[in-house]
Amino acid sequence: xxxxxxxxxxxxxxxxxxxxxxxxxxxxFPPHLLERPDAIFEFCRSIVDATADLVCAFKPQIAYFASxxxxxxxxxxxxxxxxxxxxxxxxxDAKRGDIGSTAEHYAREAFERxxxxxxxxxxxxxxxxxxxxxxxxDRGAFLLCRTSNAGGxxxxxxxxxxxRVFERVARLAASTWNTNGQLGLVVGATFPAELARVRAxxxxxxxxxxGIGAQGGDVEATVRAGQTSRGVGMVVNSSRAILYAGxxxxxxxxxxxxxxxxxxxxxxxxxx
Amino acid sequence: xxxxxxxxxxxxxxxxxxxxxxxxxxxxFPPHLLERPDAIFEFCRSIVDATADLVCAFKPQIAYFASxxxxxxxxxxxxxxxxxxxxxxxxxDAKRGDIGSTAEHYAREAFERxxxxxxxxxxxxxxxxxxxxxxxxDRGAFLLCRTSNAGGxxxxxxxxxxxRVFERVARLAASTWNTNGQLGLVVGATFPAELARVRAxxxxxxxxxxGIGAQGGDVEATVRAGQTSRGVGMVVNSSRAILYAGxxxxxxxxxxxxxxxxxxxxxxxxxx
Numbered sequence: 129x130x131x132x133x134x135x136x137x138x139x140x141x142x143x144x145x146x147x148x149x150x151x152x153x154x155x156x157f158p159p160h161l162l163e164r165p166d167a168i169f170e171f172c173r174s175i176v177d178a179t180a181d182l183v184c185a186f187k188p189q190i191a192y193f194a195s196x197x198x199x200x201x202x203x204x205x206x207x208x209x210x211x212x213x214x215x216x217x218x219x220x221d222a223k224r225g226d227i228g229s230t231a232e233h234y235a236r237e238a239f240e241r242x243x244x245x246x247x248x249x250x251x252x253x254x255x256x257x258x259x260x261x262x263x264x265x266d267r268g269a270f271l272l273c274r275t276s277n278a279g280g281x282x283x284x285x286x287x288x289x290x291x292r293v294f295e296r297v298a299r300l301a302a303s304t305w306n307t308n309g310q311l312g313l314v315v316g317a318t319f320p321a322e323l324a325r326v327r328a329x330x331x332x333x334x335x336x337x338x339g340i341g342a343q344g345g346d347v348e349a350t351v352r353a354g355q356t357s358r359g360v361g362m363v364v365n366s367s368r369a370i371l372y373a374g375x376x377x378x379x380x381x382x383x384x385x386x387x388x389x390x391x392x393x394x395x396x397x398x399x400x
Numbered sequence: 401x402x403x404x405x406x407x408x409x410x411x412x413x414x415x416x417x418x419x420x421x422x423x424x425x426x427x428x429f430p431p432h433l434l435e436r437p438d439a440i441f442e443f444c445r446s447i448v449d450a451t452a453d454l455v456c457a458f459k460p461q462i463a464y465f466a467s468x469x470x471x472x473x474x475x476x477x478x479x480x481x482x483x484x485x486x487x488x489x490x491x492x493d494a495k496r497g498d499i500g501s502t503a504e505h506y507a508r509e510a511f512e513r514x515x516x517x518x519x520x521x522x523x524x525x526x527x528x529x530x531x532x533x534x535x536x537x538d539r540g541a542f543l544l545c546r547t548s549n550a551g552g553x554x555x556x557x558x559x560x561x562x563x564r565v566f567e568r569v570a571r572l573a574a575s576t577w578n579t580n581g582q583l584g585l586v587v588g589a590t591f592p593a594e595l596a597r598v599r600a601x602x603x604x605x606x607x608x609x610x611g612i613g614a615q616g617g618d619v620e621a622t623v624r625a626g627q628t629s630r631g632v633g634m635v636v637n638s639s640r641a642i643l644y645a646g647x648x649x650x651x652x653x654x655x656x657x658x659x660x661x662x663x664x665x666x667x668x669x670x671x672x
Contacts, residue, residue, distance in 0.1 A: 151502070191498065191503075191506045192502075194506070194513070195505035195508040199466075199469070223497055223522070225497070226463065227548070228549065230463045234463045240467075241469060250495070250524050251524065252524045253544065253551055253552060254549065254551020255551045255554055256549050256550050256551035258551075277499040277525060279526020280525060282523075282526030283524055283569070284524070286568065288558035288559060300554065
């Protein structure tokens, strides 16, 4: 099954729009885990196993693995998800963006080495920097569109001939760039009006929405602004608020509780 | 010595604006190297040792290492350059771009794990996605501005209130974003008119210019358009045309010949 169909199945059959972001920060791990040589893998595996039935995707952030020389933990983690939770897709949050020959190597990294089902990309270098990822017909790619950080205004909000730069990215991703139906967009939860604007521009395109939880995005406004007319179309990501809900021996149970609450709160505002 | 001063010393004292891009592609390695388990490291080390006196910087492209699980080769390579060629800075071509907490991890990857002197970054997420790199006061960062690929037109050429998006990036990088003099810009060699425009906007800011050699940029037009009034200010990168100048046992010697020719051709058009 391709990535978009996997996601749609999670939304409908498993009734969840929540994604758990896997940003492992050893400084915030429960003390008992730190004694283990494979603490990063064990932490993430515990979170994954405790929350898999509650999520539509997992989103590992590669920087957290790369900064600590833990690429092998990321490989093992995706292999574990594929083996134990085969219906749950993995979105590798990497925000790559480079010319074609280099992009081919990044695509190989994401899709062959790590075996992710989808990847996040930067649109700044244009369509030919996206194309090499689309050569993997069963995978997906989310392009940065309107990001949730303060600096997101610097370029994304520039007025370019009557539309903002982020609106241009949204239109391109929903039309000429989306040659095989593999694209989605990253739109932060902190600006519901712009999330609604993107939804209006892109039809049913999947939106990856970070920014609820620790980043402060409002769940009700986010879901009302970003869902499709059938109450789906979003991957609402929460990382720190779930990963670090507890710091004791019961951290995975606490993470499950936080994930369940987040999923239910999101579902409360979905159109049915 | 900080990165910008190292670069300036190479330009003036060593009389070179050339950078060699390290994009190791095992499919193009000399056959005798492929038998070695550390072929990627050995290939790059041979190129580095054969060309170090001819270059102002080395620019490893991280995708080529990540796609083949060769992060350790990249670590060893930078350690080798720092030990054997301590005056030559290393620019890690990674084009990262993410929110602050994640950018901190990418900065740690580039500057602490790999010990690069500078890194390439995407500006799409704005200033707060650049700031964590500037916290390393002796390092540098080149922001994507006007790229040499066809898709570079898609967003970079949009007219945003009387200036193109790439011009806006150039102005920001030369003024408010450049809080501590650590920034440079990536401007492709395939558009000399736009390279000249960027130079006019940014004063003496360092420009990293890929696109000569295999990508077809014209050296004379590139150097005339991009240099400062004192004939410096550019890091002119060539990768494939140097790395794969020969494919026999003498590949390093052939690479040296190609690098020497490229350095000399660049120098021919420099203001003195």
